[in-house]
Amino acid sequence: MASDHTRSAILAAAERLYADRGFGDVTLRDIVAEANVNLAAVNYHFGSKDELIAELFVTRSLATNRERLNELKAAEESGGGRASIEAIMHALVGPTLRGCLGPDREGSTAARFMIRASIESVPPIRRIKNREVDHLRKFVAAMRRSLPGRDDAELYWGLHFALAMSHHTIREKERLTKLSEGQCDLNDVNAIVDRVVTVSVMALTGGEPAKKAPARSMAPPYGRLTRQDL
Template sequence: MASDQTRTAILAAAERLYADRGFGDVTLRDIVAEANVNLAAVNYHFGSKDELIAELFVTRSIQLNRERLRLLQAAEEAGDGRASIDAILRALVGPTLRGCLGPENQRSTAARFMIRVSIESVPPIRRIRNREIDHLRKFITAMRRSLPGHSDVELYWGLHFALAMAQQTVRDSERLTKLSEGKCDVDDVEGIIERVVSVAAMALTTGDAASKTPARMLARDAR
């Protein structure tokens, strides 16, 4: 009822500003100026600045998780209840990478906002992050079905590393570009997804789960 206009204007302005300038640099006054609303409107509609940030993040997280689960479900259905490990990992890291990488001028505000989130975490967001675990467990379950012989520990590490590579690529794409002098094309999103999936899947499927790590630890010279 009434006009959500102000509410949505604030949300849009805040996301835009946070995406562009980071959390540390954006004040309520910046936001209300961008949204053309009164300063008190934020507190009236959201209660506090932190709750505004939290709502932004929750909205985008839900979208991300929904997309991940959609891909996961599709992969499991395509494989009669047992998806390939590649497909599972692709469902896990694909949405993040697709959302946050690609040609800069084509990135949505939402994507740029999520990049910010991954770079400079801020208290209200950190609090919410912890709820992510239940979501990840669904992927562990699928992985268990996909790789029945593997120990859970290996699955956890595999998922962790897959997310690590995806996250860090989003977070530090600039450094990678500089380091490689542009030779690593961070705009080739699908290529990056395949790269991450490939490495993570290799980590999960090479060698058998129990013997891999100890064997290496004994075999290699300490330095």
């Protein structure tokens, strides 16, 4: 087992390069050069390039999902088993938005990597994303408890739109800044979260003002993953 030095060096270098230059532009040779390890080390430790990418993405996804569920759980507990729809939406979009737009993380490799993953959508990542359904179902369940009697389809649409606004903001933040000539402040993450939550709640309820809900978190270091982790 040794010290895992090589393994972690590869992960760190790969995440940094992918974050900076995108998946299409970075080769294994770039990665091993950055990590100061041998080319064969990638295949030795990860099996293949795709599995390396998958591990990077799974690690970061798990962290986000964990944050989401923690925030959801906290909201449900403090609400006696039933969270407000605002709090649920906040738990859904908050972690992702904070992770990718947050000021403290502006230079964060993890954040920029996740943005890349969202923009470029390379095969191994797409495969993983397709397994995220189970995770989202937990939010649908919470929404059902929060808005009983509502048609399920409406809940799905609300969830879908919330993710739409959240992901599109991350993905197109540069373009929105350019289009608005800086008038849309992409640095005030809390304001963005509130905005997305407000619109999502309106989409679900047909138009009441939204409240607020707190939350915070940190990016975890890499650990070893078992396959099929997500």
